[in-house]
Each structure stands twice: as structure tokens, then as C-alpha cells.
Amino acid sequence: MNTGLKHEASLRHPSRSLDAQYIKNCVVPFRRRKPSEYKNKRTKNITLLDFLDRANLAAREPVTRMEQITSDHLDQWAATWKTNDLSTQIWRSYVAMFMKWCRTRDHIVKQPEFREKLRVRSGNRCPSGVLAVMCGQSYLAQIPGRHGAHAG
Numbered sequence: 001m002n003t004g005l006k007h008e009a010s011l012r013h014p015s016r017s018l019d020a021q022y023i024k025n026c027v028v029p030f031r032r033r034k035p036s037e038y039k040n041k042r043t044k045n046i047t048l049l050d051f052l053d054r055a056n057l058a059a060r061e062p063v064t065r066m067e068q069i070t071s072d073h074l075d076q077w078a079a080t081w082k083t084n085d086l087s088t089q090i091w092r093s094y095v096a097m098f099m100k101w102c103r104t105r106d107h108i109v110k111q112p113e114f115r116e117k118l119r120v121r122s123g124n125r126c127p128s129g130v131l132a133v134m135c136g137q138s139y140l141a142q143i144p145g146r147h148g149a150h151a152g
Helices: 003-012 021-028 035-039 048-058 071-078 085-104 128-134 136-141
Strands: none
Touching: 003 128, 021 085, 048 071
């Protein structure tokens, strides 16, 4: 199958990752918001550009280019987030994907990463990998009516 036919086939079956709503959601952590949007109770996290705007007011060397963003900036920004663990994990993955995209296209020399570990707060939704790590018995012990049950 030649490349032209593969491209035409991919257009007939568009990838979910190219969906307009998906792309819009990927941009949410970065775009500037109107101040009134932060008064909305649903808005929990400050966006990266808004965070940098506020940080630049007091910064000795303000961040004005992508290559100036460091892991310290990402950790300080993430420390301001107030969303549940699942939303935080999603935002972190969007940021990591974007930074990787920037690196592969030579927009930045070194890819900044979140250094602070994602912490799961008690009573909050867990990242998907947490339950997979728990062994069967400890997981089953947390289910009401299943105390002491054996995994299997």
C-alpha cells in the first residue's frame, strides 16, 4: 500500500487524538484566561501563561521564551493546582506531551519535567496506576464486606 492510500484511509477514519474537542482540552493548561474565569467555581488551576505572568512581575529574569521554562517553573506551577488527583494527572500528561513536542521540533534545547512526585491526597480519586500496584488482598480488604478475602 503506498503512502497516498494510507493517508486517504486515515482521513476516512480520523484518530480520536485529532478530534477538535481533544485538541481544545490539550490547550487548556496553557492559554491565558480572562480574570472573570477564575471567579467561576469550576476553574481550579491557574494556566501556565497566567502563572508565568504573575511570576514575572517579581522575577529578576522574567520568562519570555519557551526555552526559559525550567523544571522549577513546572513544579512551582503544579504546586498551585487545586484539582483532584485525576485532573492533576491529566494536566501533567498534557504538559509533558507539549514539552516533548517542543523538544522534538527544536523549540527548546532541554525538556523540563515535573520533578515533584504526584501525591494522592486521602479521599481523592487516585491515578489509574495506583490500584494496579496494590496487591489483591490489600485491595479486597478495602471493599466493604470483603475483609480477609483472598485474591483470585
